[in-house]
Amino acid sequence: MSERVVKDKYDRPILSLRITLTNRCNVNCIYCHHDGMRSSKNEMTPDEIYKICQIAKRIGVRKIRLSGGEPLIRKDIVEIVSKINSIGFNDISITTNGILLEKYAKDLKEAGLDRVNVSLDTLNPETYEFITKKDYLEAAKKGILKSVEVGLYPVKINMVIMRDINEHEIKDMFNFCKDNNMVLQLIELIESENCDDDKFSAEYHYKLDMVEERLSDIADEVREREFMQGRRKYYINGGEIEVVKPVDNSKFCANCTRLRVTPDGKIKPCLLRNDNLVDIITDIRNNESDEKLEEIFLKGIDKREPFNTD
Numbered sequence: 633m634s635e636r637v638v639k640d641k642y643d644r645p646i647l648s649l650r651i652t653l654t655n656r657c658n659v660n661c662i663y664c665h666h667d668g669m670r671s672s673k674n675e676m677t678p679d680e681i682y683k684i685c686q687i688a689k690r691i692g693v694r695k696i697r698l699s700g701g702e703p704l705i706r707k708d709i710v711e712i713v714s715k716i717n718s719i720g721f722n723d724i725s726i727t728t729n730g731i732l733l734e735k736y737a738k739d740l741k742e743a744g745l746d747r748v749n750v751s752l753d754t755l756n757p758e759t760y761e762f763i764t765k766k767d768y769l770e771a772a773k774k775g776i777l778k779s780v781e782v783g784l785y786p787v788k789i790n791m792v793i794m795r796d797i798n799e800h801e802i803k804d805m806f807n808f809c810k811d812n813n814m815v816l817q818l819i820e821l822i823e824s825e826n827c828d829d830d831k832f833s834a835e836y837h838y839k840l841d842m843v844e845e846r847l848s849d850i851a852d853e854v855r856e857r858e859f860m861q862g863r864r865k866y867y868i869n870g871g872e873i874e875v876v877k878p879v880d881n882s883k884f885c886a887n888c889t890r891l892r893v894t895p896d897g898k899i900k901p902c903l904l905r906n907d908n909l910v911d912i913i914t915d916i917r918n919n920e921s922d923e924k925l926e927e928i929f930l931k932g933i934d935k936r937e938p939f940n941t942d
């Protein structure tokens with residue numbers, strides 16, 4: 633039997649769910665968009681997250697991504713992954729700053745986590761401290777290597793590229809990734825109303841078009857991820873670089889297949905909008921039926937619109 637696929641009004645299939653587990657974090661990155669939302673009271677419990685994932689599975693979601701804030705500062709993170717794993721998704725992943733990964737990587741793997749994306753913008757301790765306001769570079773690196781060691785695969789390194797801050801470090805970071813069998817993701821800085829410093833994006837924004845051109849020239853192979861915002865992957869000398877260019881990119885939004893959930897249990901149709909959230913947690917707490925909860929999910933999907941259009 634073929635799996636169910638729900639599409640939105642723009643013919644985009646909903647294949648992945650991104651759950652922001654908390655807005656709290658153990659660092660304070662200068663550019664952080666906080667997954668598009670600041671408030672963080674009333675975080676969902678593991679059972680509530682489990683229920684949301686069960687409904688997601690019913691409507692055909694294949695992939696679950698846990699994010700934050702920093703998802704690993706939730707003390708129940710292993711329990712959350714274990715519960716989600718019992719539902720049977722194709723892919724469960726976490727996006728993390730890596731600082732607590734040395735502690736949790738093995739337990740997360742055993743609980744059913746498939747892979748991690750770890751944010752690391754620099755290998756330079758001073759630059760790391762400038763960006764995050766903390767000196768946790770070594771902890772993050774240890775966490776990254778531990779993830780590789782326990783078999784989370786692939787480990788992806790998220791590097792947000794900023795003018796005059798780390799643009800010159802791409803080659804070093806690529807070598808660090810290649811040497812440790814990891815994928816490098818270069819991310820264009822997104823302007824967001826949820827960033828503490830609203831002038832930051834304009835000052836440090838660095839267009840990745842030239843970088844992509846250069847990668848095209850030297851790549852042995854280029855592939856496109858059709859159901860993942862049409863992103864391109866470049867294979868170079870046995871290493872891999874993916875480029876994430878969400879800014880003013882209508883193709884990126886036209887190929888967006890993910891729905892989001894906020895820490896306090898609202899369906900969030902788009903990273904960059906907060907005027908179309910749909911509350912689902914109230915009905916979960918009222919023990920409403922799965923059919924009713926599915927209807928709420930579908931209402932969230934109905935509100936999806938591409939943020940960037942031509």
Ligand SMILES: Nc1nc2c(ncn2[C@@H]2O[C@H](COP(=O)(O)OP(=O)(O)OP(=O)(O)O)[C@@H](O)[C@H]2O)c(=O)[nH]1
Pocket residue numbers: 697699725727749788790817819822860876878888890903
């Ligand atoms: N505008 C926009 N940016 C996104 C979206 N999803 C991810 N991003 C950006 O892409 C970057 C990487 O996100 P991750 O959480 O590591 O996950 P991913 O790369 O999207 O997912 P995988 O490739 O499956 O590992 C982050 O900097 C996000 O800000 C999205 O739906 N819209």
Ligand SMILES: C[S@@+](CC[C@H](N)C(=O)[O-])C[C@H]1O[C@@H](n2cnc3c(N)ncnc32)[C@H](O)[C@@H]1O
Pocket residue numbers: 657663664665666667699700701702703727728729749750751790792819820821822823824827
């Ligand atoms: C909000 S963080 C949450 C997960 C975790 N704390 C981390 O840093 O990986 C998710 C991803 O968004 C990226 N991000 C945050 N603010 C951004 C911005 N303004 N532009 C582009 N990416 C951003 C981070 O680098 C990280 O890879």
Ligand code: SF4
Pocket residue numbers: 657658659660661664665666700701702728729751
């Ligand atoms: S990007 Fe991640 S690690 Fe940095 S402040 Fe935001 S949530 Fe925390």
Ligand code: SF4
Pocket residue numbers: 861878884885888901902903904937938939940
């Ligand atoms: S519509 Fe565009 S901006 Fe909104 S979540 Fe999807 S890719 Fe991101």
